[in-house]
Every structure is written in C-alpha cells, then in structure tokens.
Amino acid sequence: MTISTLRHCEQSFTWGQGETILDVFLEPTCPFSVLTFNKLPALLNQAGEDRLQIKIRLQSQPWHLFSGIIVRYILAASTLPDGQQAVKKVMQSVADHREEFEFIDHCRGPNMQTTPEQLLERLVNYSKIDVREIFNQAALQNLIKWQAKYARQNGIHVSPTFMINGLIQAEMSSQDTIEQWLSKLGLDNPSNK
Template identity: 60%
Template sequence: MAGTPTSWHAAPLTWGHGPRLLEMFLEPTCPFSVKAFNKLGALLEQAGEDRITVKLRMQSQPWHLFSGVVVRCILAASTLPEGKDAARRAMQAVADHREEFEFAHHCEGPNRHATPDDIIGRLERYSGLTLKPAFAIPDLDREIKWHCKYSRQNGIHASPTFMIDGLVQPDMSSGDPVDAWVARLLPSRN
C-alpha cells in the first residue's frame, strides 16, 4: 500500500520507572476501563514515578463492537513519532467521547451506521493525530496479537483487570479511589 511505513516500532505503553509494577488490562470503549484509565495521571503523581511502573495492555473485547478498530488505532498511534504519548492521547480522546465509539447496549444506536473509516476519522479529529497511514501498517497485527496473547497467558478475559508484580488482583477495581491503589502498590508507605 502506497505511503505505508515499511519499518515501524510500537512504543511500549509504559509510564513511571519504579520497582513496583501495575499492569492495567483495558478495553478503551469500556466505561470501567475508561474510569481506570482516567486515574493514571493521579496514580503516577501520588505514588511517584520513581516508585511504580504502570503498563497499559490492550484488552480487545468482542461485545464492544468497534473494539478491534479502536485498539488498532491506539496501537497505531504508538508507532508515531510521539510514541506512547500519542497512544495516550488517542486513548484519552476515546475516553472523553466514549459514546462516539460504542454501540448503545452493545448492539444499537447511531454507531450502527458508522464504518471503520468513520471511527478512525472521529479519533483523528478528537485526538489531533493522523492515524490512517499507521492504521494501514500491514503487520501491525503482530502488536495486537501480542497484547491478546499476553492477556490469555495471564488468564485475563475481561477489562479492566489489574496485575501487581505479575499477580492478578481480582478484588482491585476501577471504582477504587487512587489512594487505595497506592496503598496496594506501596503498602509500606502507609
């Protein structure tokens, strides 16, 4: 395909550089994942970027009918020169305009008339990013498949799911206040 990059790199969706690792498995159009994603900045600020590392893992889910398109857009954004910051901007655009990327009750509403190109165009407008060339990278699938495989290997099937230092936290929720997350990640701090 003309204009498609032949060499690319997807930036890891990682923030912070501390020893405690929180992995957040998120589906970008899921309201609970949006709630968790929106706490990322406050979590890094309260816990300290030198004390924790947060890695976002894309958890595409088929009942969110544009999930595959949106996840591909976010991972495509990570291949842009701004890397993880472009991906975060794309995720924030979806979070801020979630209804523009989701079906009502997972099956109806105005988005039934939307095409994948409509969804990509909306995300470009809301994020200010040019995504279509990166979306068209033929082997971008390898990055998408890596996220899927990693989730499955860790027994994760729904979003949001949280892992601390490689252990799934079944009682950790997007509804928890940020200070509760900090207490779980840094118990000796309290």
C-alpha cells in the same frame, strides 16, 4: 514489525520507572476502563514515577463492537516517535467521547450507521493524531496479536484487570479510590518515597 519497533511500542504504553509494576488491562470504550484510565495519571503522581511503573495493556473485547478498530488505531499511534503522548491523546479522546465509539447495550443505537472509515475520521478529529497510513499496514496485526497473547497467557478475560508484579489482583477495581490502589500496591507510605 522489528524488535526495535516492538520495544518502542512497549515504551509508549509504560509510565514511570519504579520497581513496582502495575499492568492495567483496558478496553478503550469500556466505561470501567475509562474510569480506570482517567485515574492513572493521579495514581502515578501520588505514588511517584521513581516508585511505580504503569504498563497499559489493551484488552480488545468482542462485545464492544468497535474495539478491534480502536485498539488497532491506538497501537498504530504507539509506533510514532512520540508514541507515549500519541497513545495518551488517542485513549483520552476515546474516553472523553465514549458514546461516539460505542453502541447502546453493545448492539444498537446511532453508531449502527457508522462505517470504519467514519470511525477513523472521528479518532483523527478528536485526538489530532493521524495514523491512518500506519493503520493500513498489515504488519500492525503483530502488535495486536502480541497484546492478545499476553492477556491470554496471564488468564485475562475482562477489563479492567489489574496485575501487580505479575500477579492478578482480583480485589482491585475501577471503583477504588487512588488511596486504595496505593495501599494495594504497597505504596501508601510516604516514607517509602
């Protein structure tokens, strides 16, 4: 992976251009991360793309047993020319069909019979984004390691975790309303637009 590829991938996970930066650490099959992910477009719309910048960070977690495969697939999608749209489509397809990418109680259920190849087929079928050739490239692990390193350097261990302008916000939750998020971001005053 080159520096330009890393920059492109970073852009694929960034929405908006505002001065206020919200890093959101998500595990794609976590129900609370899904709840968070589904609210992000409305948050950006209400805040204004010129005031807020959302950076999605992938927080792979070992108790979500397919996590590593799905995170790798999303990162592969981020390398495409239209990486931002590809990332959104893959993450939304996982969010919309979460039960097909997760185990009951993280340890049992029908997905015990699912192979990694079948999982990749599901990702292609639901998202219509086929990055299996990129998925197979060994260099892709550099992107995975970068995500893990960034989270560890910032003391992130669970998803979803929120960070505003480099500071972890323990009081922010997936259960919050968009209005509560805007208030915590300091973007709830329309006159600041």
